[in-house]
Amino acid sequence: MATPAKNAKVNPVSAQTQSESISDSHKKTTHDISGAEIVIRCLNAEKVKFVFGYPGGAVLHIYDEIYKQNGFKHILVRHEQAAVHAADAFSRSTGEVGVALVTSGPGATNAITGIATAFMDSVPLVVISGQVPVPAIGLDAFQEVDMVGITRPCVKHNFLVKDVRDIAATIKKAFYIAATGRPGPVVVDIPKDITAHKTAFHYPESVEMRSYNPVLKGHSGQIKKAIKLLLEAKRPMIYTGGGLVLGDGAAELVKLAQTLNYPVTNTLMGLGGYPATDKQFVGMLGMHGTYEANMAMQNCDVLIAVGARFDDRVIGNPKHFLGQKRTIIHIDVDPSSISKRVKVDVPIVGHVQSVLADMNTLLDLEINQADRPIKNDISDWWSQINEWRSVHGGRYEMSDTVIKPQYVIEKLCEVTKGEAYVTSDVGQHQMWAAQYYKFDKPRRWINSGGLGTMGVGLPYAMGCQFADKDAQVACVTGEGSIQMNIQELSTCAQYSLPIKVILLNNRYLGMVRQWQEFFYQNRYAESYMDSLPDFVKLAESYGHVGMQITKPGDVEGALVEAFAKKDRFVFMDFITDQAENVFPMVENGRGISEMILGKSHEEKK
């Protein structure tokens, strides 16, 4: 295939960071200022609102300048991993670039999990790390680590700045690269001596890079082909992912889908890209997707993938998936996402928003032509889908004595009217949150899909709460995951964040236990969480409200009570059914239409 990424022109309208009119004096100085002050001025020029960070020797000049400014607020976390996660969630929930600041050596290495997490889910971040002074680089200096080397495989790009005169242009590029094309984290590593050196400050207005010109507009010929295929489909399916959310294309997608009246499924990363309460929505697909979504995915004749990357958790066994013939249209900004795991018929490289808008325009034209049927009739396909819908339908067994985790999420959705920001950690609770909370809007569901990082939940909630201080923010977590960044309870106290932690406490590393039950004959090796803290007392020790809920009858009342405490952080410890499993499930190596639907391992369809 040709490689359009390097040669195509940038659409000047959408190149966000490029051509803002600039009168602000803070973008230029006539006198020399320190590198540290330049860093601050750059962040102010980018209109950064929050910097999540943690100080240390190599960044002390920068912190001294932070002390003197009030352009952005610095948030002091309790561990650098959490700084990056919080910046990441700030970005996921707002669409703006998240910013984190860490010191050299251990500060930098602590940030790695956060950076890799953002990288796997294509989240735009600028992470500034301190570095030992230039003359000390390579000498195994105190707190030296090769940050550019260590982050290279998990960043979109990184820079080591070796001259104070390069700081401003580098930071400008970092923001531009992070936010455009397929977004991602960019690291800027700045040696301490460079932050002390002085030069005049000039923040460039635009970025011109001969080696980086992301494509925005889709090829019109390909778009025409796609519309034709869609209108002729007998069993069409729309499959959207994180790219639709990241690219803010949800409104265009809703228009397209509703004009056509075609079924829509979302990946775990794409939830909220299409309103979950709409009748055309068939739920999430994949390993823990709904029966109807997976069946429709497998049996459709024309599939359009929008900002989704045919992940192995989504299509199951590729051989099985490809065993069924279907025509595939794929929209993605990143050419390398196309035909990587699944060969597609109509690739469209471009930004979701622009491509979908072009498709809608074309579709309106087609439909308004008098000599055609107004719409493609797919009522047979819908009958089939509705039949599939009734097979499992997200049912789970209720109990009067023990709290079912799914029930907690259903009630959470009701109590928050489906409008909360819901962050989650990684495990069974994550899947239940994805399945039972109905997201009608994009950027409300914040979780780690690609790297699957336990410990993101609480810092993610912090990032969302800072971004929208009056919003309801719920962190759905497990007793395993929450302990991976539990120290952030302290940050939440310092900044009075009214987050609600929904701990689905099953006293197990539940997702691991489920696999051990299914595939290792109930040998629960190291998946039991012994010696758990008293979470109520723990929360209280930080000055938060702690609640423990043990009876199904108390779930709703407790949630109402907690969310009524609008200005308090409430830690809700729900003691849930230890034996509950996530269904439906596609076992590793199976096709997506070969799901296990229920309690008994044998209950397959």
Next chain:
Amino acid sequence: MKHIISILIENEAGALSRVAGLFSARGYNIESLTVAATEDVTMSRMTIVTSGSDEVIEQIIKQLNKLIDVIKVLDLNDGKHIERELMLVKVKATAPFREEMKRMCDIFRGRIIDVADGSFTIELTGSGTKLDAFIESLDKTAILETVRTGASGIGRGDRILKI
């Protein structure tokens, strides 16, 4: 199948490690890699010899294009091209081998560029297969040392990789 991929890349610190890192992280194989600045010293030209199925080569090209520092990528195998590699071989030049080495060198159009008491150093350029053939045709016991640059490649005629 073997492919020769030409890359124009910003001549920046770490650019080489980004390319090498990409190949190792994604499990692509590198038979050889050569790199040097171009006539415009802000850019380097790299030639990578790799192999893989069409799908793998397509991914390699896309992934290379995705690197921020990469300016242009060309799969030379998409069209007519020329491939050249330089090899230096030090061989025994003692009595039984001396004439034979001169003869082989002539046949392959090599040059003897260093003569010592018991050895010659032969310089040879050509395609990888030609260099292989030369090594094959030498008596193995006569070879003291070999060093090869790896292939450089360029398109024929008006196939030009430039910005």
